[in-house]
Amino acid sequence: MYRVASAKTIAVFTLIGTLLFSMTVGTVIVAFNNGVDSGGIQGWTPLASLTEGTAALWAVLTFAPKVTLVAAAVITVMVLVSFLADHIGGTVKDPQRMYTKDQRRQGADRAEGRCEMESVWWLRCPRPGEHGDHFYPHSLGGATSMANFVWACAKCNIAKSNHVPTIWQKIRLERRRRRYFPEDVPTDVGEKYGAV
Ligand SMILES: [Zn+2]
Incomplete structure (x- = not known):
């Protein structure tokens, strides 16, 4: 993945x-x-x-x-x-393309409103978030689920486009999340549609 x-x-x-x-x-x-x-x-x-x-x-x-x-x-x-790696085996897209209003509110809340992406030196982007972003791109089979949700500012959202994050970006985001996520919310990020 x-x-x-x-x-x-x-x-x-x-x-x-x-x-x-x-x-x-x-x-x-x-x-x-x-x-x-x-x-x-x-x-x-x-x-x-x-x-x-x-x-x-x-x-x-x-x-x-x-x-x-x-x-x-x-x-x-x-x-x-x-x-x-991302194209072998075909891509089954999640029929739900966009995050719902409720999912976006939930995702923004757990991110404390701030963009969760990386800016310079692997630090968290300082801008306020505006979009619910698929961590693993929807076009490549990423699920429209909270496990695949990242709250992102417009700039990071455009910069990320449909790039597949590396395993290191995933690990770093999960580590950052431990600092601001509520304790009962899992910090794991990235989910493919239909994945068990
Ligand atoms: Zn940002």
Whole structure:
């Protein structure tokens, strides 16, 4: 139901990871070639470390094309699985598309009126909520139930669109909810229509 990470996150992490790995390897190479003294590594610049590191990485990858292929295949499969996870098995939509007035009132009350989504640094959005939002998107089979209800401001509602939240977003929201939800209301979020 939930992905560990979105395809975009996997792609960005792969890119940043490769970059950092190249620079680390490059730093070692620059240090090895030019020496180290009390002033630091001789001739080290971010660009020099990146150039040396990328060249070394490229040399290894072209020397071992099978490793390159396997690595590329693993990343591709991860991205594909991330995309397809929500669409395999077909989607049965909840015939009730919109939350009722009563559900919205109930959801707003338990959120103390404030938007429950995340703004910067994983902090709770400071704006007042305006919409009853499906945590797990209705278009992808999310239930129009209180278990799938998130009280959201217009901005967060639009930003979220029909994105599937990651498992980490779910865990963080549930943790935040413990601070403001009434004690007798479960903090679990996300429900698929027809799920047991
Ligand atoms: Zn918000």
